[in-house]
Amino acid sequence: MHVAPAEAQDPIKINSERLSDRVLLTWACDYFQGTNMAVVVTQDGLVIIDTGLSPSTVRRQRDLVERELGRSDFRYLINTHMHNDHAFANEVFPEATVVGHGSAVVALQREVDLIPELIERLRGGRERYGEWAAATSPDSADGKQAREGVAAFDVGIADLEAGIETRFPTVTSGDHHTLSLGDVRLELFDFTGFHSDSDILILIPEERMLFTGDVFWGGNLPLLREMTAGEFQRLMDNWKTILETAPDLETIVPGHSDVPLTVDGFREMYEYLSRLWADVQAAREEGTPLVMFLMRNIFKERYPAVADYTYIRRDYNLHQHNIYMLWQLEDR
Numbered sequence: 327m328h329v330a331p332a333e334a335q336d337p338i339k340i341n342s343e344r345l346s347d348r349v350l351l352t353w354a355c356d357y358f359q360g361t362n363m364a365v366v367v368t369q370d371g372l373v374i375i376d377t378g379l380s381p382s383t384v385r386r387q388r389d390l391v392e393r394e395l396g397r398s399d400f401r402y403l404i405n406t407h408m409h410n411d412h413a414f415a416n417e418v419f420p421e422a423t424v425v426g427h428g429s430a431v432v433a434l435q436r437e438v439d440l441i442p443e444l445i446e447r448l449r450g451g452r453e454r455y456g457e458w459a460a461a462t463s464p465d466s467a468d469g470k471q472a473r474e475g476v477a478a479f480d481v482g483i484a485d486l487e488a489g490i491e492t493r494f495p496t497v498t499s500g501d502h503h504t505l506s507l508g509d510v511r512l513e514l515f516d517f518t519g520f521h522s523d524s525d526i527l528i529l530i531p532e533e534r535m536l537f538t539g540d541v542f543w544g545g546n547l548p549l550l551r552e553m554t555a556g557e558f559q560r561l562m563d564n565w566k567t568i569l570e571t572a573p574d575l576e577t578i579v580p581g582h583s584d585v586p587l588t589v590d591g592f593r594e595m596y597e598y599l600s601r602l603w604a605d606v607q608a609a610r611e612e613g614t615p616l617v618m619f620l621m622r623n624i625f626k627e628r629y630p631a632v633a634d635y636t637y638i639r640r641d642y643n644l645h646q647h648n649i650y651m652l653w654q655l656e657d658r
């Protein structure tokens with residue numbers, strides 16, 4: 327008699343971890359990358375941070391949260407940014423007020439407009455993972471990841487084909503926004519400039535905890551997007567404010583289950599960029615040509631805090647990219 331393996335019944339495992347008395351983290355899958363969905367317990371209700379791509383999967387995460395916490399008074403839902411894998415399942419919390427970046431509505435609409443292309447991309451992923459699953463043993467780590475991936479792609483594609491109900495933010499956070507919920511306050515900071523045009527970082531000072539969405543990947547140099555000097559200054563100011571507001575920061579929660587990021591890493595990247603910015607400004611004041619600056623600026627010597635970070639991806643030099651981006655900023 328053929329007995330179906332356990333994962334055939336539940337191919338997408340729903341995981342959770344209690345990060346503190348007040349914060350519960352949930353995500354789907356053990357091997358395949360899941361989106362981190364956090365729940366903050368406050369006197370004035372539950373706050374969700376990010377949902378996911380698939381409403382079917384996030385509905386299961388919601389069930390787990392209700393079972394685990396014994397309550398379902400979802401008050402706010404904050405999206406760290408509006409990428410499909412963080413905001414498409416917002417419909418699972420219809421009672422919660424959705425909070426996002428000032429550009430969040432436009433950013434989410436853009437993601438919605440791209441759903442046909444997204445489905446095509448997911449189908450491509452499904453195909454590759456299907457081949458990988460066929461070539462690997464179900465008991466190996468690769469085989470498990472491949473099979474989880476197949477299941478996750480299948481659920482995502484089915485949900486998108488059935489049609490998702492978009493829930494746009496009705497509260498936008500501006501440069502800096504405080505959500506006070508009785509015993510807990512959440513500090514939301516505009517943090518665009520790296521990953522997307524709708525990133526916010528969420529600090530819970532009482533918990534010494536910071537949510538960074540997809541902005542950072544520990545051990546990899548952050549990559550600046552094109553922006554104005556004012557936007558860059560706001561980014562650095564907010565970064566500094568976070569570090570000063572929470573000198574005792576303990577926990578960083580990134581946007582996905584497999585992203586490495588430590589408090590030290592968060593501080594090191596700030597040191598790197600503020601030093602690089604000072605170096606660029608000094609060179610420009612002295613009239614140093616860009617090519618000369620590039621020649622003299624030895625990454626590993628000049629920026630010891632991040633000397634062991636990955637700064638070349640394939641053949642692209644991330645550090646040089648950051649220099650180009652900063653060089654073209656207008657003086658304040």
Ligand SMILES: [Zn+2]
Nearest residue numbers: 407409521540
């Ligand atoms: Zn993202």
